[in-house]
Amino acid sequence: MSKISKRIKVIASKSKGYHTLVDIGVDHGYTILEALTIYGVKKAYAIDISEGALAQAKRTLASFENVTYILNNGLVGLNIDFDLAVISGMGSLLMIDIIKGGYELLKNKDLILEPQGNIDELRIFLMNHNFKIVDEQMICDKGKYYEILKVTPGKMQLDELDIMFGPFLRREKSETFINYYKKLLIKFKEAYSFSQNENLLKKIKGIEKVIGE
Numbered sequence: 001m002s003k004i005s006k007r008i009k010v011i012a013s014k015s016k017g018y019h020t021l022v023d024i025g026v027d028h029g030y031t032i033l034e035a036l037t038i039y040g041v042k043k044a045y046a047i048d049i050s051e052g053a054l055a056q057a058k059r060t061l062a063s064f065e066n067v068t069y070i071l072n073n074g075l076v077g078l079n080i081d082f083d084l085a086v087i088s089g090m091g092s093l094l095m096i097d098i099i100k101g102g103y104e105l106l107k108n109k110d111l112i113l114e115p116q117g118n119i120d121e122l123r124i125f126l127m128n129h130n131f132k133i134v135d136e137q138m139i140c141d142k143g144k145y146y147e148i149l150k151v152t153p154g155k156m157q158l159d160e161l162d163i164m165f166g167p168f169l170r171r172e173k174s175e176t177f178i179n180y181y182k183k184l185l186i187k188f189k190e191a192y193s194f195s196q197n198e199n200l201l202k203k204i205k206g207i208e209k210v211i212g213e
């Protein structure tokens, strides 16, 4: 079985058509591996704050000469040229910190983001920092659900439901999206039967509205 997860494969597939990719928080280096071998990306920067993680990426990508390895806190203090940044597999709040720290380099670039948790906060941050979500995909990989966002520079206006569920996801209502929220609805209703929490009720009503239950 391939060592590369479906999640990484889908993220990497979004690099098609780009020349230079920077993967911030590269860890194992599999996204870059797929981008270079399958999707025609010509050059990559592998960035990680952890020496061990960067060493892993170096092992994965040992046969490539077009990868530069940088031990760094995101893009802070760097001056590199790229047309796509990938930030994946980390919490939204860390992701926001990384984008803020590299804002001068990132503000006019396309981004592929795969945040884990607090995605509503990430959407608000993007809206307030002149980024526009142009595509969203929800996938299920080994029973876990992930959202993958493609973002470009530009303006967007998100309403409350867009922020909670994703402007594209909530309108496209894919089978994966519906399955995820049906399961969540059961959990939330059960939790609500024990504690009548206002925030929980708001989420339940939002899910019911979006999935039409």
Ligand SMILES: C[S@@+](CC[C@H](N)C(=O)[O-])C[C@H]1O[C@@H](n2cnc3c(N)ncnc32)[C@H](O)[C@@H]1O
Pocket (backbone or CB within 6 Å): 024, 025, 026, 027, 028, 047, 048, 049, 050, 053, 072, 073, 074, 075, 087, 088, 089, 090, 094, 098
């Ligand atoms: C859980 S791994 C995710 C790896 C990969 N991007 C993925 O999607 O599977 C998160 C990686 O981000 C790195 N990381 C965390 N904070 C970082 C920062 N401020 N700058 C660069 N890398 C960071 C960690 O060292 C770790 O290797």
